[in-house]
Amino acid sequence: EIVLTQSPGTLSLSPGERATLSCRASESVSSRYFGWYQQKPGQAPRLLIYGSSYRATDIPDRFSGSGSGTDFTLTISRLEPEDFAVYYCQQYGFPPYSFGQGTKLEIK
Amino acid sequence: QLQLQQWGAGLLKPSETLSLTCAVSGGSLSGDYWRWFRQAPGKGLEWIGEFNHNGGANYNPSLESRVTISLDTSKKHLSLKMTSVTAADAAVYYCARASPGGWLIYWGQGTLVTVSS
16 A cells, blocks of 8 residues: 655645645655645545646646655645645555545644 | 535444445446545545446455445445444545546535444
8 A cells, every 4th residue: 555644744824825735655656646635624625636736627826736756745835815724645546545644734 | 517415324333334325416427436435533534445437346455344335327326335333434434536537526525424332
C-alpha cells in the first residue's frame, strides 16, 4: 500500500497569504494518478486538482498543484475566507487507493 | 448533473451487518468506477472498495473478508454490505463515482454509521 504523508498537520495563516501544502508518497506515484481534495465540516470532499496539476471544473485559479514521483504540492496563492478547511492528497493509480491524513488550514 | 443519494441504517450493534445504498440519478451507470469510502470521526479517508465497468469488484485487503459491493443497473443502485461490524467500523460512509482517470468528482452526501451495544 502506498502511504501518503501530508505536512504540516495544521497550517495557520491569514486571508491574503500564500499557503503551501505538501504530500510525500512512500513510493513513486504517476502524476496522472494524483489529486487534491478540500473538505469542510459536515461535507463530502471536493475535488480541487487531478493529474497532479489540473484544476477541476469551477476551481479558482488561486489553487495550483505541482510535483512528481514522491513529492507533491498544493499551493493557494492568496487565501480567501472560504479556503479554510482540511485538505487531502490522494493517489488513485494503485489499489488500495490511499489518502493522506490531511492538513488543516486554519485562520490565524 | 449526476447526483448520488445515500441511505441505510445508521445505528448498529456489534456483530450486525452494515447495509448502505447509493442511488444514482442524472447520469449513466455504464463505464467508470463506483467506489465506497469511509471516514472515522476526526480521521482521514479510507477506500473500502469499488465496482468497476467490467462488472467486477475490488476491495481493500484490510476489509475484503467482510465487504461486498454490488451494482444494480436496473435500479441504478450501488450497494455496500459489511458483516460483523465492530466499534472500529463507526464512520461516515461515502459513495463516489470515479472518472475513467480515477479522480472523484461526484460524491454522496455521506451516511453516519454508529456501532454501539
